[in-house]
Amino acid sequence: MGTEHIVDRARALRAHLTERPASLYAVSVLRIGYGLLYLGFLLREFPHRDEIWGPGSPWTPALARELFDQTGWASILTLSDGRVYFELCYASALVTATLFLLGWRTRVVSILFAVVVASFHARAIFMTDGGDNLILLMAVYLAFTACGRRWSLDARRARRGTAAPATVTEQGRAAELVPRSAGQLRDARRALTTVLHNCALVVIAAQVCFLYGSAGLYKVQGGTWGAGTALHYVLNLELFRPWPALSHIADQHTVLIAIAGYLTVLLQVAFPFVLFGRLKYPVLTMLLGMHLGIALLMGLPLFSGAMIVADAVFLPDRFYIALGRLGQRATRRTGTERQDSRRTTGTVPPQGRPGAVGAAERPGGERLVKEPRGRRAV
Numbered sequence: 001m002g003t004e005h006i007v008d009r010a011r012a013l014r015a016h017l018t019e020r021p022a023s024l025y026a027v028s029v030l031r032i033g034y035g036l037l038y039l040g041f042l043l044r045e046f047p048h049r050d051e052i053w054g055p056g057s058p059w060t061p062a063l064a065r066e067l068f069d070q071t072g073w074a075s076i077l078t079l080s081d082g083r084v085y086f087e088l089c090y091a092s093a094l095v096t097a098t099l100f101l102l103g104w105r106t107r108v109v110s111i112l113f114a115v116v117v118a119s120f121h122a123r124a125i126f127m128t129d130g131g132d133n134l135i136l137l138m139a140v141y142l143a144f145t146a147c148g149r150r151w152s153l154d155a156r157r158a159r160r161g162t163a164a165p166a167t168v169t170e171q172g173r174a175a176e177l178v179p180r181s182a183g184q185l186r187d188a189r190r191a192l193t194t195v196l197h198n199c200a201l202v203v204i205a206a207q208v209c210f211l212y213g214s215a216g217l218y219k220v221q222g223g224t225w226g227a228g229t230a231l232h233y234v235l236n237l238e239l240f241r242p243w244p245a246l247s248h249i250a251d252q253h254t255v256l257i258a259i260a261g262y263l264t265v266l267l268q269v270a271f272p273f274v275l276f277g278r279l280k281y282p283v284l285t286m287l288l289g290m291h292l293g294i295a296l297l298m299g300l301p302l303f304s305g306a307m308i309v310a311d312a313v314f315l316p317d318r319f320y321i322a323l324g325r326l327g328q329r330a331t332r333r334t335g336t337e338r339q340d341s342r343r344t345t346g347t348v349p350p351q352g353r354p355g356a357v358g359a360a361e362r363p364g365g366e367r368l369v370k371e372p373r374g375r376r377a378v
Contacts, residue, residue: 025320031147033309035101073122103152131303144200209272216268228258242299
């Protein structure tokens with residue numbers, strides 16, 4: 001009985017791994033989120049692109065290539081020292097991030113997006129932070145997923161292709177025309193794509209869990225986190241004070257600052273252990289608030305955005321489906337209200353016959369009295 005149970009579980013795991021790609025909506029949210037973040041990052045640094053990645057950077061392409069010989073990194077930006085080549089690479093990066101965001105030819109564009117992120121990351125590696133590292137990892141992982149099957153131009157094109165399904169007779173004739181080897185090759189390709197997608201999804205989830213767990217355990221080793229004063233020192237660092245007045249106001253609430261510090265450590269350490277229960281949703285909500293606070297008080301929007309997008313992988317597809325339906329209902333309700341308002345403002349009070357407006361009164365102001373039939377006016 002035990003052996004049969006193990007065999008059944010193994011078969012179910014194999015079927016789940018090879019037959020159905022999981023969390024298609026979640027990886028689509030990751031594609032949209034990281035594509036939007038990196039596009040915004042490139043547009044924000046557009047005025048400073050030459051000083052960071054271009055030929056005019058203090059970290060010259062020659063120094064970058066010398067470092068690559070030691071570290072094994074590579075970058076398409078160092079293939080030429082010309083300014084025209086750099087401008088073409090930057091424009092290509094903007095186009096690639098946009099296409100990746102929209103989900104156009106995602107299988108190819110996802111690989112190009114990973115190459116772009118890795119190239120810009122390696123070119124100015126001493127100017128990167130935790131947010132850049134996470135975006136690089138996620139860009140590489142997403143290249144192995146089917147992140148273009150939902151909420152993308154590819155999905156829209158696929159729906160149009162299946163809008164007019166073939167009849168049973170046509171499907172039978174098509175099946176007869178396709179060789180058996182071609183059908184087997186198609187099935188093998190589908191199974192390989194599914195396996196790569198599901199394995200990459202597991203790696204993404206494990207990466208986020210390791211990130212939170214290691215960050216929490218590292219904080220536990222520090223004395224300031226144990227004393228509840230770590231956030232006090234963070235709020236008084238000049239490098240992480242985009243709005244000093246706001247940081248000063250937050251630092252005045254000593255008890256709340258200490259509670260927020262302890263809660264941060266608790267959430268990060270407990271995060272990998274609450275993913276399979278109902279506590280996942282309140283924990284993700286509190287982590288969302290924590291990252292928004294980091295973006296606002298510490299001036300790290302790219303890091304916070306990267307973490308918020310990464311957390312979206314733990315939400316099931318039914319959550320995104322319900323969210324999409326809610327958005328559709330809100331859109332329909334808004335459209336109905338607009339139509340009703342247009343009808344209300346556009347209605348005209350009912351009018352009588354053309355001659356009825358002046359029937360009771362002449363232009364001169366004389367009042368007319370209509371007498372009953374058979375009687376004369378006195």
